[in-house]
Amino acid sequence: xxxxxxxxxxxxxxxxxxxxxxxxxxxAGKILTEAIQADAMAAxxxxxxxxxxxxxxxxxxxxxxxxxxxxxxxxxxxxxSDDTLNFVVTNCAYARVYAEISLEPELGFMLSCARDEPFxxxxxxxxxxxxxxxxxxxxxxxxxxxxxxx
Numbered sequence: 001x002x003x004x005x006x007x008x009x010x011x012x013x014x015x016x017x018x019x020x021x022x023x024x025x026x027x028a029g030k031i032l033t034e035a036i037q038a039d040a041m042a043a044x045x046x047x048x049x050x051x052x053x054x055x056x057x058x059x060x061x062x063x064x065x066x067x068x069x070x071x072x073x074x075x076x077x078x079x080x081s082d083d084t085l086n087f088v089v090t091n092c093a094y095a096r097v098y099a100e101i102s103l104e105p106e107l108g109f110m111l112s113c114a115r116d117e118p119f120x121x122x123x124x125x126x127x128x129x130x131x132x133x134x135x136x137x138x139x140x141x142x143x144x145x146x147x148x149x150x
Contacts, residue, residue, distance in 0.1 A: 002072045002093050009103055009111055012036075016107055033110050040115035044122025055124040057148040061085050083150070089142035092135040109136045120146060 012032065019028035051059040061080050064087065067073045074091035098108035113134050120129045128147045133139035 001066070002070045002097065005094060005112065006097050006101065009098060009108070010101065012111055013103055013107060029106070029110065033114055036110055036114060037118040040118040041122035044119040048123045055126070057083065057085055057127070057146070060120075060123055060127060060146065083148045085144075085146040087144050089135065089144070092142065095136045098136075105136060105138070109134065112136060116144075126150065
């Protein structure tokens with residue numbers, strides 16, 4: 001997934017640059033963010049479709065294995081209860097690779113971090129996400145809490 005996201009990032013950077021040259025930069029960011037979030041929501045819906053017993057938090061938690069593929073994310077301190085999934089991302093290959101290709105941090109956040117909450121909402125309207133900080137924004141880790149509302 002990291003290789004595909006890197007290729008997408010290069011294209012998205014070109015699109016974002018073109019949008020900013022022709023539109024107000026805040027509008028350019030809004031347009032790109034909306035498109036990325038719509039894609040993430042569709043991905044969440046597709047993942048929900050794979051849940052044998054329908055969407056639920058236990059099945060949603062299995063996405064962590066996919067997010068760990070190719071060492072894209074180092075995920076620690078995973079805690080899963082009936083209605084809450086907590087974990088900490090301590091290493092993010094996306095942040096590292098985006099920095100290596102000189103991607104603006106704002107764009108890196110839009111391409112990766114801004115996908116998380118719409119992915120969760122696409123998976124189920126019962127799923128809420130909170131994240132207090134991100135590596136992409138210069139913090140030491142990303143702390144996630146997903147809560148299943150019944």
